[in-house]
Amino acid sequence: xxxxxxxxxxxxxxxxxxxxxxxxxxxxxxxxxxxxxxxxxxxxxxxxxxxxxxxxxxxxxxxxxxxxxxxxxxxxxxxxxxxxxxxxxxxxxxxxxxxxxxxxxxxxxxxxxxxxxxxxxxxxxxxxxxxxxxxxxxxxxxxxxxxxxxxxxxxxxxxxxxxxxxxxxxxxxxxxxxxxxxxxxxxxxxxxxxxxxxxxxxxxxxxxxxxxxxxxxxxxxxxxxxxxxxxxxxxxxxxxxxxxxxxxxxxxxxxxxxxxxxxxxxxxxxxxxxxxxxxxxxxxxxxxxxxxxxxxxxxxxxxxxxxxxxxxxxxxxxxxxxxxxxxxxxxxxxxxxxxxxxxxxxxxxxxxxxxxxxxxxxxxxxxxxxxxxxxxxxxxxxxxxxxxxxxxxxxxxxxxxxxxxxxxxxxxxxxxxxxxxxxxxxxx
Amino acid sequence: xxxxxxxxxxxxxxxxxxxxxxxxxxxxxxxxxxxxxxxxxxxxxxxxxxxxxxxxxxxxxxxxxxxxxxxxxxxxxxxxxxxxxxxxxxxxxxxxxxxxxxxxxxxxxxxxxxxxxxxxxxxxxxxxxxxxxxxxxxxxxxxxxxxxxxxx
Numbered sequence: 001x002x003x004x005x006x007x008x009x010x011x012x013x014x015x016x017x018x019x020x021x022x023x024x025x026x027x028x029x030x031x032x033x034x035x036x037x038x039x040x041x042x043x044x045x046x047x048x049x050x051x052x053x054x055x056x057x058x059x060x061x062x063x064x065x066x067x068x069x070x071x072x073x074x075x076x077x078x079x080x081x082x083x084x085x086x087x088x089x090x091x092x093x094x095x096x097x098x099x100x101x102x103x104x105x106x107x108x109x110x111x112x113x114x115x116x117x118x119x120x121x122x123x124x125x126x127x128x129x130x131x132x133x134x135x136x137x138x139x140x141x142x143x144x145x146x147x148x149x150x151x152x153x154x155x156x157x158x159x160x161x162x163x164x165x166x167x168x169x170x171x172x173x174x175x176x177x178x179x180x181x182x183x184x185x186x187x188x189x190x191x192x193x194x195x196x197x198x199x200x201x202x203x204x205x206x207x208x209x210x211x212x213x214x215x216x217x218x219x220x221x222x223x224x225x226x227x228x229x230x231x232x233x234x235x236x237x238x239x240x241x242x243x244x245x246x247x248x249x250x251x252x253x254x255x256x257x258x259x260x261x262x263x264x265x266x267x268x269x270x271x272x273x274x275x276x277x278x279x280x281x282x283x284x285x286x287x288x289x290x291x292x293x294x295x296x297x298x299x300x301x302x303x304x305x306x307x308x309x310x311x312x313x314x315x316x317x318x319x320x321x322x323x324x325x326x327x328x329x330x331x332x333x334x335x336x337x338x339x340x341x342x343x344x345x346x347x348x349x350x351x352x353x354x355x356x357x358x359x360x361x362x363x364x365x366x367x368x369x370x371x372x373x374x375x376x377x378x379x380x381x382x383x384x385x386x387x388x389x390x391x392x393x394x395x396x397x398x399x400x401x402x403x404x405x406x407x408x409x410x411x412x413x414x415x416x417x418x419x420x421x422x423x424x425x426x427x428x
Numbered sequence: 429x430x431x432x433x434x435x436x437x438x439x440x441x442x443x444x445x446x447x448x449x450x451x452x453x454x455x456x457x458x459x460x461x462x463x464x465x466x467x468x469x470x471x472x473x474x475x476x477x478x479x480x481x482x483x484x485x486x487x488x489x490x491x492x493x494x495x496x497x498x499x500x501x502x503x504x505x506x507x508x509x510x511x512x513x514x515x516x517x518x519x520x521x522x523x524x525x526x527x528x529x530x531x532x533x534x535x536x537x538x539x540x541x542x543x544x545x546x547x548x549x550x551x552x553x554x555x556x557x558x559x560x561x562x563x564x565x566x567x568x569x570x571x572x573x574x575x576x577x578x579x580x
Contacts, residue, residue, distance in 0.1 A: 212561070214563070355449075408552055
């Protein structure tokens with residue numbers, strides 16, 4: 001459980017909140033690059049950390065992320081004309097560049113200098129690995145560019161998607177580090193999903209539904225190890241990475257791609273669930289990319305023209321009680337992503353953690369909250385940069401590995417948990 | 429859209445509906461026993477024991493194992509605390525008693541931030557067979573947060 005004030009602190013990320021200050025120390029994914037596909041394309045509304053913004057790509061290909069509303073009369077610039085290196089408000093013609101600087105106020109004489117006095121709030125927006133990233137914190141604390149391996153490998157080795165999740169970011173993220181639910185909610189998917197099936201590690205999983213967990217603090221967050229028995233007295237380890245505040249990376253299976261998530265607050269009651277799949281040393285096959293686009297693995301099918309999952313709360317997640325009864329799915333919901341999202345949204349927009357009853361296997365969640373609370377306090381009280389900002393903390397990998405029984409997995413998998421170019425992932 | 433056209437999930441997952449959740453307690457207290465396995469664990473246990481806990485009790489190995497059967501029988505969860513490299517052999521005795529009575533065990537290795545690998549390994553070998561959950565924490569602050577999270 002958390003006390004109410006702790007729950008409020010961790011779940012509120014708007015401007016001026018302690019957790020909002022923490023999130024504003026990181027580069028966070030804002031849009032997929034495909035959302036701004038060409039110069040002078042239509043702008044896109046973006047809401048992040050409870051701030052309403054507008055993203056656009058100007059005539060020279062520069063990206064901008066600015067306050068959504070015109071400084072003149074408060075019109076949404078989503079209706080704006082993206083032309084000649086700026087976004088022009090259709091109401092009275094005020095025009096802004098990618099930095100939010102007003103560059104034209106047609107009703108005022110040029111020589112008045114009035115336009116120079118108008119500037120909308122803006123944030124940097126950069127492209128990396130098919131994702132547009134923004135930094136919404138103090139400029140003097142802007143960290144180096146993101147170094148996550150999924151966004152630094154060649155483009156044909158990586159695939160990212162995002163989906164709307166109608167819950168607070170924390171209950172979504174906690175699902176990502178809650179390894180003990182996999183044997184229940186997602187049973188059945190290991191041997192059926194094209195992005196998982198066929199790996200030897202799946203048999204270790206299916207032979208032992210009650211793994212033992214070890215949680216170890218890492219420089220950027222946590223290593224969460226799930227231990228199962230392997231041959232000759234050895235242990236099969238699946239090691240999940242959590243890097244603060246909201247990056248998770250799931251242990252790989254066989255030669256399949258490696259995958260994981262970012263959980264990014266839209267506001268306090270909604271978040272973006274970002275899902276990435278990549279392979280460190282080979283291109284993704286056409287079949288793999290097709291499966292990801294088709295909503296397999298950790299991805300979803302969409303309501304056409306949106307990033308809203310096709311199975312969503314308005315259609316009760318297309319729950320299939322017959323499939324549930326017959327054991328084809330455990331919860332009746334199809335697909336790993338929506339199996340998670342349906343349950344996390346059912347908790348309500350912000351789950352009341354004063355009423356929960358955690359158990360031993362929830363230590364990953366308890367430790368993550370512990371680290372977040374400590375990091376927020378250190379940042380707010382002393383200005384200490386939180387873990388996960390340092391690019392070294394981002395060059396991590398999850399791992400699936402067989403180790404002797406007396407070896408701490410942190411040591412036995414030390415090399416495997418570091419992202420290195422052209423080095424194959426540790427996978428079983 | 430009228431309420432009649434909304435799905436069950438849309439209707440029931442709103443913030444407004446959270447007001448109607450049953451407010452009655454949904455659990456009975458759990459008896460949590462925290463046992464120090466070595467001097468590092470004893471320092472933690474001694475510090476925590478002076479706080480006001482409702483459902484947690486704190487022990488050295490000697491006091492806990494003096495009446496092991498009764499202590500385990502009256503516990504819902506046994507938390508063992510040790511430092512890296514310490515003598516944690518009592519984990520086997522306590523763990524076996526807990527296993528016999530189907531009492532859950534958690535082991536915490538504290539102050540592990542800069543511990544040499546061999547010291548950490550020595551402790552892990554002793555506690556792993558007897559712990560359903562192992563946490564390796566950089567400092568000892570985590571123990572208190574864990575107990576609060578478990579409603580101790």
